[in-house]
Amino acid sequence: MGVVVVPAVGASFGTKHVPKFDKVTKINDNSDKNSDTSKNNPVNIVKNKNNNKNSNNLENTNTNNNNNNANANADASSTGVSVKPSPTPTTTPTPTPTPTPTPTPTPTPTTTPDMRPAISFVAFCVTPGTEGSADDVTVTPTEFKDNDPSEPVAISWTSDVPIQEVKLKAGPDIEKFVESGAMSGSAEVGMGDPADPDQTESVPCGNDLDLLVKFEWNGQEFVPENENP
Secondary structure: OOOOOOOOOOOOOOOOOOOOOOOEEEEEEOOOOOOOOOOOOOOOOOOOOOOOOOOOOOOOOEEEEEEOOOOOOOOOOOOOOOOOOOOOOOOOOOOOOOOOOOOOOOOOOOOOOOOOOOEEEEEEEEOOOOOOOHHHEEEEEEEEHHHOOOOEEEEEEEEEEEEEEEEEEEOOEEEEEEEEEEEEEEEEOOOOEEOOOOOOOOOOOOOOOEEEEEEEEOOOOEEEEEEOO
16 A cells, blocks of 8 residues: 655645636628728737736736628628619709790781772663663672762672663773673772773763663662663
């Protein structure tokens, strides 16, 4: 049986006491493919040595390494936040005002007074031997002097017998309108030929033609005066 030696309290065998280190290393690596190329690498190293009577030496080293590499060209596979560029505002064009055209004033027509005399009678002349009466002819005023309905200056007419000439008296003059057997026509003051010398107010058809009917103006209408016998 061997001898067991129990060391006394507080006795030392001369063995060198190895100091104890608690070393903590913490690395925080944060890599994100976001559009920022900044790098943040803080390094914190804390060394704490605690020497006590028990010869315990504590060294604490704490390293915090934070790498943040943001890439401006983030691709579709990135799980990070996608940074979209702000849209460029579209400038709304200012409409060009349309100039308002200046209206051209309409000139007021100047009315020239009608100096023609009004018709006093209309005579219808036929070939000698032609039978007919006032009932065969119709006379209608178509134009008036200065729009006065009491002063006709133009007529239209129709007849059931051929008419050779129409005599129109306006003022002191008698005008002749040759019809050459027409059954209708018109006459206007100033548009006929001067009557022949033998064609007068009392004998409007002269010596070569017979008077079929003579219409006189009474202020409202033409009425027959003489009929062919």
